[in-house]
Amino acid sequence: MANQPIDRFKSQVFHILSEIPKGECIAYGELAKLAGFPGYARQVGSLMKNLPKDTKLPWHRVINAQRRISFAENTDGYLRQKEKLEKEGWVIVGSKLTFNENSIKK
DNA sequence: CGCAGGGCCCAAG
DNA sequence: TCTTGGGCCCTGC
Structure with a gap:
């Protein structure tokens, strides 16, 4: 399609998302930034919204x-x-949201 | 072509 | 902790 940059952006987002190890988390902005499109946080949200229920991505x-x-x-x-x-x-x-490292802080 | 909205982000109060 | 208000980019009507 015409939106190649955006298309890459999506691919990057999905790729990065699939690379996120268990126990890790990432913010929309961070994800967009890593994808090479800082400031596209909202688009990331749109993509998540579009994800199928059977997706294996750790959304x-x-x-x-x-x-x-x-x-x-x-x-x-x-x-x-x-x-x-x-x-x-x-x-x-x-x-x-807080990560429980063995024991919750106090 | 304008406007509203979205799994947003950031700064203030 | 919550609420406003501004800005970010794209999509849909």
């Missing part, structure tokens, strides 16, 4: 810069992401 490891899940708590997207993250050692502390 749940993508969070916002505030280190929070960008969904409202009453949405199933939030719940799904939360579950996956918790399985990988993440914990929700006051709406904030």
Whole structure:
């Protein structure tokens, strides 16, 4: 298509996303930046939105810069992401995402 | 061609 | 911690 840069951007995003190891997380902005398109955070969100349910990409490891899940708590997207993250050692502390390294801080 | 909106980001209060 | 307000880029109507 005409949007080659964007097309590459998408590919990069998906690639990077697939390379994210368990226990790691990345912000939309960071992801976009690594993809070579700093400032395209919103587009990353659009891509996530477009992801199929059967995707094997760890989209749940993508969070916002505030280190929070960008969904409202009453949405199933939030719940799904939360579950996956918790399985990988993440914990929700006051709406904030925190990595549980062996033991939660105090 | 303009406008609203999105899994955003950042700074203030 | 939450709410505003500005800016970021792209898509859809």
